[in-house]
Amino acid sequence: MSQSATAAAPGRSPQAPVLWKSQEMADRRKARYAADRRLQMYGLAGIIFALGFLAILLTTLAFTGYKxxxxxxxxxxxxxxxxxxxxxxxxxxxxxxxxxxxxxxxxxxxxxxxxxxxxxxxxxxxxxxxxxxxxxxxxxxxxxxxxxxxxxxxxxxxxxxxxxxxxxxxxxxxxxxxxxxxxxxxxxxxxxxxxxWGLFFNADSRFPELAGLAGAISGSFWALLVCFLISFPVGIAAAIYLEEFAPKNRWTDLIEININNLAAVPSVVFGMLGLAVFLGWFGLPRSAPFVGGLVLSLMTLPTLIIVTRASLKSVPMAIREAALGVGASKHEVIFHHVLPLAMPTVMTGTIIGLAQALGETAPLLLIGMNAFITSPPDGIFEASTALPTQIYIWADSPERGFVARTSAAILVLLGFLALMNAIAIFLRQRFERRW
Amino acid sequence: MTGFLLIFLAAAAVIAALVGIRRARRVRDSAAVKTHSRPIYHGLNAAIWTGVPALIFLILWALFKGPIIDMLVLASHPGAEALSESEADLLLSEIRQVAAGTIFKEPTPEVRDAAVHLQFLESLAVWALVAVAAALAAIGAYVGFRVVKTRFRARHSVERSITWFMLFSSLVAILTTAGIVGSLLYEALAFFAKVPIQEFLFGLRWEPQIAIRADQVAGQGAFGMLPVLFGTFVISMLAMAVAIPVGVFSAIYLTEYAGARFRAVVKPLLEILAGIPTIVYGFFAVLTVAPLIRDLGQSIGINASPNSALAAGGVMGVMLIPFISSLSDDAFAAVPRAIREGSFALGATKGETIRKVLLPAALPGIVGGILLALSRAIGETMIVVMAAGLIAKITANPFESVTTVTVQIVTLLIGDSEFDNPKTLAAFALGLVLFIITLGLNLIALRTVRKYREQY
Amino acid sequence: MSDAAVEARLSTQEEERDIKMRARGVSVFYGQKQALFGVDLEIPRHAVMALIGPSGCGKSTFMRCLNRMNDTIDSCRIVGDVTLDAEDIYDPAIDVVELRARVGMVFQKPNPFPKSIYENVAYGPRIHGLVRNRQETDEVVERSLTRAGLFKEVKDRLHEPGTGLSGGQQQRLCIARAIAVSPEVILMDEPCSALDPIATATVEELIHELRENFTIVIVTHSMQQAARVSQRTAMFHLGNLVEEADTDKIFTNPEDPLTQDYITGRFG
Structure with a gap:
């Protein structure tokens, strides 16, 4: 700010009126509107780029895979x-x-x-x-x-x-x-x-014409089942504890930061945890859907806890107070009133979490679920592949026939994901409440 | 076996619950005073007593049975104390094979004895498991039934158990982190015992493949992580170069320009990009994008590598678009309407309001989102495993092939891994570096986003 | 031909009576709901006009028609005309950007941009190209802050965030921001409702001074404030203009019984 301006300022008459109708101003406004339209174009271009990529991705897969x-x-x-x-x-x-x-x-x-x-x-x-x-x-x-x-x-x-x-x-x-x-x-x-039909009912094979996804689909199913059985009860219990019971102190702060951070830890690191701890220290069997499910449940847990806590938080205080008012214990308030009300959101979050787990590849590779196995697993401790790791194996195979099989396997995987997400969306729209 | 035991335990718990409820009803009906807890709580209490101790035993057993039996078998083999860890492992696997009946070479008498011992221990273990689990369930059920009295506060007891379970559950996250840090540190320290840490941190050559051939004279691998880290950096930057502009501009369009209907259609479509598994992106990068970039390179006279950094980075960038877009979206939406109106009331166009008012106001939120996306890019594995190279090279040319931390981790750990050679351990050292970098980025990002939220 | 003649006549008429803005038959609809019913109102030049009335009576809605801020609400529809210096502001040929520069606005809650004090004030002149270089910007910023009575308080921290000021200071910053583009009319939507009495007094003082050079329309809940700062007062009720007259007359001898009840505090 210049010194002279400071001296001249007080009591000074207003500046000369602005000539809004002048050509100069009109041109200027034109340029300003052009800049506005340009920004709009950039935005539209970004969206078209992203959606175009999605379209090309899906059509390429469909065209290489349908055969x-x-x-x-x-x-x-x-x-x-x-x-x-x-x-x-x-x-x-x-x-x-x-x-x-x-x-x-x-x-x-x-x-x-x-x-x-x-x-x-x-x-x-x-x-x-x-x-x-x-x-x-x-x-x-x-x-x-x-x-x-x-x-x-x-x-x-x-x-x-x-x-x-x-x-x-x-x-x-x-x-x-x-x-x-x-x-x-x-x-x-x-x-x-x-x-x-062999694509769905045959197990893996070295020969593309015989290779199928039976082993991979059942491996993924068992792993997801284990993942669900562990992460669902533990996730809900942890969320209830942190949201309703835990005192607010340094410890719970630490747990909270820790959970938020775990949700963003690279999946390959979870794979290394599984390899070193579950396989290395505890001697659990390699390539087993059980171990895969364990690792996936550790990965799903943070997301599930965050979703559950948010939905518990959204249940109004008045409902808790009403239940406490008729003499219910704190546990009864939560298990009889709050949790049932939060459940639709929790279910939606769980399904979306499981869908994410279904697509995870890196951690399963590290615990050996990319083995070449020619029969579907009989149980959760048998060696098996999973859908994404099967895709990885086939993508790496040199035979021409495996290119189409890989795309087909991806389409099958995407089909399962679409189904799970559709269920989640249905649940959300049908049952979710807005307070 | 474990499966049957689990079903058995569940059944036992249900029966215990039913019996407990019936007993409690009888007590209630015959007693003159009011019982403290409803019968259902007595039943639940009995079920918890029956099922939980046995279940805990089962889990501990599953985790520690293997190592304990191994230890006992090894102890039975004369001279096993003198063996190194890897020799002991070899011996153990030989004993196991003999016990399983697959014999490749004539076993020594000691091994044969140990194998017999192993079979004995295995069968003993099964019976011991069944016996102990059943005993625990029976004792638990007895305790559960005995306490059914008018004055017994079964509800408190049940609720206490539930609270303990919830407390334990919330500690799982801590245990996971501890497990990650512990295992990475443990193996990484073992690695630094073999390869000096300064060579790992500052070395300019990464050639772990050579280290397998330990018998060769020139068999010393090179474990300098800088080229690997550099490759990660190059690919992440390429990804961000795609994801940031596209993500931010599409968020601007969606929040500020698009009509409600357009937004309702396009936003979920964009989210699909985030739901596609990364292996699909990886396959697409190899199948379509990499050849395209190769042709593109040739047409402008550049010899592009078949697994160029550009293909991997570009596809990864697309994967990150919805991530940045939705976080920017949130950031724009969090800017109060009053601030927008303030700008419009001064005669600003929409574009000016966005560029000069909203963007600076939302910047902390957007930056937080970008940092989270960067952390994802650095930790992203499958796209680079499929589309990026294996040879570590320090080059910023996007048409050349580079390798990344995650690619090296996967290639070093895939297949059978022994925990005693530097090749395997190097992967854990890289994992530790990866964990620290992403942890740092996540913490900064989460703090930025949280601060931003508090501001409005 | 005759249109032009009518325009010319009207404009001379308005100059005689010194009318800055004129609303004729303005009705506003939010979706199906009608919020304003055919309001006719003339706003005199270089004076302060107060709009009073109970909550939800449509006074803010009416004011937002004067600089077309209602355009930013999707479901909002307006009929009738509003003129600024005899020019229809809803004419498609009129540029809303220019209109809003000429008809500035100050909001109920201070809403400084999350930028420095300096940048807050410099924003308007810059986007409209009223300043060409740093020195001119400095001058405009200083002049505007001075006229808003804020310069002395903030001259040592011009580059600190505007959000760090007190509520009263923030509102004066918003006024400085509005006058920096040299508007002809300033609309103030309950500018003191979020301020304490001392800050309110300062802002009222400021409105008093600004009257010399600007036409001011102020929406207020406070009868005393309307009486203190305005020359003309318009009373709204349930979306209708009930009465409009010199402030002295409204407060001493209102014609409409509704106005009388409101002023004496029988409802509101």
Whole structure:
């Protein structure tokens, strides 16, 4: 502030009137409105960028993934009655040759080398598929049955248009001989593309055409169950204690800060905790959904406590006072009146917390839930994968077929998440009260 | 086995509750004076006495059975005291394999004896568990029933138990933090016993892969964390460069310009970005974004690495948009209406009000949100594990590949890990660094946000 | 043609009677609810007009029509016209930014921006381009603070936050902020309701001085305040203008029985 201005100020007449109607002012206002519109544009551009990314992400996944929801199969007729199979030991019959003999009938005049190419059209576990079906239903041994055998990944990819037949032969994984044979099979009406139930009911496999999510889905289910059984009661109990019973002192402050901070600790650190403490010190089994659930429950707990406390806080004091007034004990006030009123919000928060836990990957990797396991777990202490870790395994696999499977697995995961969130939103809109 | 025991205990507790209620009713009906507590509380009290001590025993047993049996088995093997930790582990796994019936080489008689001992202990353990749990439940039930009297304050007893459970529950968070700090510190200290701490903190080379081959002459790995930290920094900065402008501008649009209906549709859509698991982003980065950036780099004459920092950072930035956007949204919404009106009444346009009044006023809240997002970026794992590189390099070129703290932790710990080689332990040292950095950022951010909230 | 003639005539008329703003048949609706019923009111130049009446009578709503602050409320709808120097302020050609610069406003609760005292006052002149350099800004800030009677108290801490001042000082800061853009009219919405008696006296003193150069409209709950500071008084009740006259007349010899009851404290 200049010295002269200070001296001149008191009692000074007002400054010259502003010429609002002048051209200068009009131009200035125009520029100001333009700046306003620019800011608005930036905001809109930001939103369009974010939503555009979301749209591209989802469509890319849908486009790469939808083909994994069908599986190319060939129908193969096998006359099992004509085979000499020991009924008391079906498992040990020579299923490989039974299968090969059956398909050989389609092309009886192939040379040995051509035949080798031909067999490679089918999944290499074809004879096990035949065997397992017969084991389930021994009556098949008495007649001729049509089996739908999945084609091997390269042919499956070709059938789905993912392999360009115009490429030189050495640059694709399907040989010319296989292509010709495939065309013949197709012409004979043996090729079909039914819905790929195997994606949901098969366990993992090295062969993309057989790999499914059964193990991962049940692993995730068990882990989430453990997570829920631990975090739900403990979270609610902790929230009630901190909100209703705990004295306000340094200790409870510390617990509060600690909970807020835990909610923001990187998930990989929880994985390291699980690895060092649960696996290392307590010797719990590696890759087990139980340990996964334990780690996930520790991660979900802070969020759950924060949500529950907020919803307890929102129940009006008047309700507590009314219940205390008719002679209820403090515990009775909380368990009979306050908690039931807070419950819808708590449930919503729990489901959203579980949905987050379902998508967590890093901590599960560290406790070994990325193992290659070919059967679904029987219980919470069996080694297993989970949905996100299965995605990780498949994303890392080199076969072409796993790209589509990975996207399909992601779509399945997103489907589960959407379902859980929809339930949460439904609960919120149906039951939540506003005070 | 444990599952059956749990179900058994639950059933026992329910039965105890029912019996307790019935007894209490009888006492109430026959007594001349009024009973202190309602029958349900006597029942609950009996159930707690029956179930809880046995349950606690079960949990402790599950946690400590393994180590105790291992100790006993090792003690039975002559000469085991002289073995180092890793040798003892090896011996133990051999004994276990023998006991399980899978034998790769002919076991020594001592090992065979130890295996037999192990089998004996295992079966003993199962029976001991069942016996002790049943005994505890029975004793508990007896105590629970005996106290059913008119004067007994069952409600107080039940409520006390519940309070104890709640108190314990609220301590779980503390225990978790203690567990994190304890395990990270313990393993990190073991690491610093092998690799000097100053080399870890200030070293410029990170080559942990070499350290596996301890028998080689040149087998000394390099454990300088600076290049790893630098890579983390580069990727986080790229992520923030995407997330901050997009997040803040979209929050501005949503709170100040958008109509109610637009907001009601777009805000949940934006939140979807936050709900997508990070592994999905990682896969998308590898599948679509990285090739795109490679092509883009080629078209402007830059040779982009297939796992460029830009792909990982950019995708991570998108993941953080809703985070920054919703925290900024809150911050703008917290600025009182009176301040907006004050600005409008002076003839300011909306844009001027936002830029010159609201933004400065909301800045602490926004900065808090940005710090929280930065802490997330630093700790984010799956996107970088899939899309970033493995080789530690100090470069600020976003088209090159860098590695991050979390990537190294995961690669070092994935698969079978032994707790005695520097490679595994290095991961814990990195974990400690990660924990400290994110803790610092979180505390500052939470404090900033809280102060901001108090201001209005 | 004839429109222009009418305009010209009106404007000469208004100059004769020295009318700064004029409201004709102003009604305000919030959604379905009507808050103001066809108010006609003339606001004389370089005078203080007080709007009085019980809570919820529509006096604040009416005042917010004068600088179109009601535009910021989505559900609000206004019919009738308001003129400023014979110019319709609801004409689409009128720029609301310019209008609000010419018709400033001071709010019920002091609402300084969370910035320094200096920045609070400099904000208006800067956005409207009334100052070109630092020196001019300094001058405007000092002049405005001086006229608001605040300069002496704050000259050593111009760069400290405006929110750190006392309530009365904050309100005078808001007045300084409003006059820094050289408005022609200043609207004051119960400017003293959040202040203690001493601060109120200071602000009233200030209103008295500002009258020389500005047209002032003040909404107040306090009869005494209306009597002390204003020359004209308008009495509102249930969204209607009940009576409007010289302040002396309203307080000594009101025509309407409602006004009489209100002034004598029988309701309100």
């Amino acid at each position: 994994a929801f069908v599986q190319t199969t060939a129908s193969v007729e096998i006359n099992l009655a004509a085979q000499d199979i020991d009924r008391t030991d079906i498992r040990e019959a020579n299923w490989r040759s039974i299968f090969r003999d059956a398909v050989r009938q389609e092309f009886p005049d192939l040379s040995r080398a051509e035949e080798r190419e031909f067999f490679k059209i089918f999944t290499s576990s074809a004879h096990y598929l035949v065997r397992d079906r017969v084991l389930d239903n021994p009556a098949l041994l008495d007649g001729t049955t049509t089996f739908h055998i999945p084609l091997a990944d390269p042919l499956d990819q070709f059938a789905k248009g993912e392999v360009n037949p115009d490429l030189p032969e050495d640059q694709r994984r399907v040989s010319n001989a296989q292509l010709e044979l495939y065309e013949v099979l197709d012409a004979r009406g043996m090729i079909s593309q039914p819905f790929n």
